[in-house]
Amino acid sequence: MTDFVVILISTILVNNFVLVQFLGLCPFMGVSNKLETAIGMGGATTFVLTLASICSYLVHNFILEPLGLEYLKTIAFILVIAVVVQFAKMFIEKTSPLLYRVLGVFLPLITTNCAVLGVALQNTAKAHTFTESALYGFGAALGFSMVLILFSAMRERLAVADVPAPFKGAAIGMITAGLMSLAFMGFSGLV
Amino acid sequence: MYDLLVSHPFIAALSAMVALALVFGGILGYAAVQFKVEGDPIVDQIDELLPQTQCGQCSYPGCRPYAEAIANGDAINKCPPGGQATINAIADLLDVEAPTLDEEHGEESEVKKVAFIREDECIGCTKCIQACPMDAILGAAKQMHTVIANECTGCDLCVEPCPVDCIDMIPVATGLGDWKWSKPPVTHENLQLIASDKQPEKDGAAA
Numbered sequence: 001m002t003d004f005v006v007i008l009i010s011t012i013l014v015n016n017f018v019l020v021q022f023l024g025l026c027p028f029m030g031v032s033n034k035l036e037t038a039i040g041m042g043g044a045t046t047f048v049l050t051l052a053s054i055c056s057y058l059v060h061n062f063i064l065e066p067l068g069l070e071y072l073k074t075i076a077f078i079l080v081i082a083v084v085v086q087f088a089k090m091f092i093e094k095t096s097p098l099l100y101r102v103l104g105v106f107l108p109l110i111t112t113n114c115a116v117l118g119v120a121l122q123n124t125a126k127a128h129t130f131t132e133s134a135l136y137g138f139g140a141a142l143g144f145s146m147v148l149i150l151f152s153a154m155r156e157r158l159a160v161a162d163v164p165a166p167f168k169g170a171a172i173g174m175i176t177a178g179l180m181s182l183a184f185m186g187f188s189g190l191v
Numbered sequence: 192m193y194d195l196l197v198s199h200p201f202i203a204a205l206s207a208m209v210a211l212a213l214v215f216g217g218i219l220g221y222a223a224v225q226f227k228v229e230g231d232p233i234v235d236q237i238d239e240l241l242p243q244t245q246c247g248q249c250s251y252p253g254c255r256p257y258a259e260a261i262a263n264g265d266a267i268n269k270c271p272p273g274g275q276a277t278i279n280a281i282a283d284l285l286d287v288e289a290p291t292l293d294e295e296h297g298e299e300s301e302v303k304k305v306a307f308i309r310e311d312e313c314i315g316c317t318k319c320i321q322a323c324p325m326d327a328i329l330g331a332a333k334q335m336h337t338v339i340a341n342e343c344t345g346c347d348l349c350v351e352p353c354p355v356d357c358i359d360m361i362p363v364a365t366g367l368g369d370w371k372w373s374k375p376p377v378t379h380e381n382l383q384l385i386a387s388d389k390q391p392e393k394d395g396a397a398a
Binding site for chain 2 (some may be wrong): 059063064066067068069072075076079080085086087090091095097136
């Protein structure tokens with residue numbers, strides 16, 4: 001039981017995929033302009049990441065490993081992720097057309113979100129069990145959603161702040177992201 | 192079967208990937224049927240061609256309602272912000288003859304304009320604020336109003352209601368932020384010509 005808590009804390013705070021491992025930065029900068037979109041994107045990514053890490057674990061342990069095909073894992077995982085994202089896209093389009101239109105191009109772009117592939121590859125590298133893999137993916141997604149939402153809340157304030165003209169927009173966003181990353185370094189050594 | 196796969200890694204790799212692709216294809220095919228969305232794709236296509244100024248000069252409350260009206264058979268020449276280019280694009284999409292812009296709904300302007308309130312003449316009646324579809328006018332009753340230039344789409348709708356005629360439509364000056372190369376002049380020679388189009392008869396004459 002403590003193992004699971006350790007995995008969750010480690011993925012959410014200590015080894016946060018965005019701010020510490022620098023994976024999945026494109027949606028982090030791209031969808032963080034508005035709080036609502038960020039929450040939607042966080043939800044979609046959580047769905048995709050958890051499902052993708054479970055599926056990639058199954059594919060790796062029951063198909064690739066018994067046949068000695070570990071060298072195919074990257075391409076197999078990309079296939080798995082593409083399918084899960086496509087599935088999530090259909091699901092969201094059906095259940096929440098508004099969220100679908102808000103997320104727009106960023107929804108299919110979860111496919112190329114390096115955090116998703118990163119989680120799947122790290123799961124195999126760390127020889128996680130089924131539960132651990134699922135938790136690792138879920139924790140990574142929670143960490144991603146958390147910093148995305150925190151960052152978008154800050155950017156909403158930055159939009160009305162009196163920022164010097166050369167730093168307006170993306171520039172001050174980058175600086176803010178760097179400061180957040182510095183702050184997250186404070187968690188290292190927690191686990 | 193398992194021995195065959197293990198002793199022939201190539202066959203194993205091939206069949207594993209093919210099997211994965213087939214299974215995933217099946218899942219997606221099932222999901223596509225299960226989560227099918229009943230929408231009207233033609234409305235979306237027309238909506239994408241419209242300029243999204245939401246100005247209401249077509250007498251519909253916004254671009255999407257006008258797109259729905261077009262899909263139901265309304266005239267396609269009611270959009271002054273889009274101008275002739277939009278009319279041509281919609282006519283192309285719907286495969287009909289392209290009419291000219293309906294003057295009743297406004298004129299197409301060559302340059303982008305924004306509204307400007309001459310602030311010392313403004314009496315603070317809030318009539319222009321109510322007319323603005325973009326919420327681009329700031330002010331309160333009996334207070335001076337002003338236009339947020341970044342939000343203004345230049346739709347003219349605030350000019351008419353102003354009782355003291357203190358709103359001007361002024362062309363936007365090009366600054367460092369939005370400067371771009373001017374378009375090549377349209378002559379009958381380069382009309383509808385893109386870089387990959389070859390003109391064999393000219394090449395022949397040169398050679």
